[in-house]
Amino acid sequence: MPMAIVNLVFGGIVGAVLWPFRTLSPWAGMVAVSFLTALLMLEVYKLTSNQAAIRRAKDLIKAHLYEMRLYKDDMRITLGAQRAILKANLSYLAANLKPLAVMIVPLVLILAQLSVWYDRAPLRPGQETLVKARLEGTADPVGAGLDLEVPPGLEITAPAVRIPDLHEVVWRIKAVAPGSGRLTVRSGGTALGKAVVVGDGPLRRVSAIASRGSFSKRVLYPGEGPLPAGSPVRSIEILYPAGRLAAFGLNVHWLIAYLVLSIVFGFAFKGVFKVEI
Numbered sequence: 001m002p003m004a005i006v007n008l009v010f011g012g013i014v015g016a017v018l019w020p021f022r023t024l025s026p027w028a029g030m031v032a033v034s035f036l037t038a039l040l041m042l043e044v045y046k047l048t049s050n051q052a053a054i055r056r057a058k059d060l061i062k063a064h065l066y067e068m069r070l071y072k073d074d075m076r077i078t079l080g081a082q083r084a085i086l087k088a089n090l091s092y093l094a095a096n097l098k099p100l101a102v103m104i105v106p107l108v109l110i111l112a113q114l115s116v117w118y119d120r121a122p123l124r125p126g127q128e129t130l131v132k133a134r135l136e137g138t139a140d141p142v143g144a145g146l147d148l149e150v151p152p153g154l155e156i157t158a159p160a161v162r163i164p165d166l167h168e169v170v171w172r173i174k175a176v177a178p179g180s181g182r183l184t185v186r187s188g189g190t191a192l193g194k195a196v197v198v199g200d201g202p203l204r205r206v207s208a209i210a211s212r213g214s215f216s217k218r219v220l221y222p223g224e225g226p227l228p229a230g231s232p233v234r235s236i237e238i239l240y241p242a243g244r245l246a247a248f249g250l251n252v253h254w255l256i257a258y259l260v261l262s263i264v265f266g267f268a269f270k271g272v273f274k275v276e277i
Contacts, residue, residue, distance in 0.1 A: 038265035139232035151181030
């Protein structure tokens with residue numbers, strides 16, 4: 001339950017930031033999230049880091065670099081300066097451990113929420129794909145008796161394929177009309193729902209996997225709540241097409257775009273926040 005609340009909070013924040021940009025280029029929302037992330041991380045870094053120690057370590061590194069240039073013909077002084085630079089670098093890294101440890105938690109949660117918006121694209125009308133139900137290792141997909149029901153706008157185009165070696169049951173579905181809904185995997189008397197999205201919007205929230213399991217899965221796949229217990233089904237996955245961030249004729253992975261933009265904004269505004277990085 002606590003992780004569900006965390007996902008709800010972070011999902012609401014990221015969704016609220018991206019909502020005004022849902023009809024624009026995906027880059028618009030990415031720039032907005034990266035900018036706000038940079039501002040947040042600068043403030044967290046400022047509050048949790050030892051700014052004096054960081055400034056002192058950087059000054060020592062600069063001073064000993066100048067020393068090496070001035071006395072480049074004196075091997076003894078050069079070696080001593082190199083040792084001092086190494087020591088100052090270690091001090092600099094040590095001063096960054098605490099803020100990095102603090103920042104990694106919200107950063108991972110933000111990345112997980114961004115993946116729901118950018119990692120996958122909705123199905124397009126006329127497009128076919130697969131739905132995979134993964135079972136527990138002790139479950140037999142042949143005898144599990146799983147059935148798939150799809151909402152309006154989707155149709156099942158092939159019978160279920162049961163793969164005992166992979167503990168999977170796979171269906172082929174086809175998108176017929178735009179919209180969103182929930183498909184249902186039935187196992188005995190248990191009905192397991194999974195959100196599905198069909199459309200061509202530039203920025204849509206798409207959850208590829210609904211799962212039941214470890215804490216890490218609840219962190220990495222926050223698009224839907226965990227599947228209920230009492231069923232052999234461990235996860236339900238829809239094979240959506242990959243999301244696209246086009247730039248200069250190339251497809252840029254959203255994670256690279258986010259990290260690069262956040263770093264650029266961070267260095268651009270560190271003077272405004274008076275933060276020594």
